[in-house]
Amino acid sequence: MDDFWPAIFALAPTVLIGLVFWFIMRALIRSDKSERKALAKIEAEERARLGLPSAKADVS
Template structure:
């Protein structure tokens, strides 16, 4: 039983390690992107203010992805 458990652990170890590395890389990319966007927005707001332009409008709020479906009345049987 011990050999089977050891073999199973050795079999899944590379997958778990690669998954963890991938997760850290993607997490780092998302954090860097978020930070860069915030810095860009700050610089853009400062430049707009310096040039006397109005502030950039806020991003529109996107409604729920579910689209209401309109039902058509059933036609009478002919």
């Protein structure tokens, strides 16, 4: 039991840095997804305003 706390204190910084990295990557991926959704909405509005077909019709 004497080795338990030193082992925890040795692993804690690595685990904390890993969690910080995970939260940062999660935030980046979510912000990218939100930005893509917003840009798609703006593009759809502009295409509708100009009378162009939707982008989904161009893909097929």
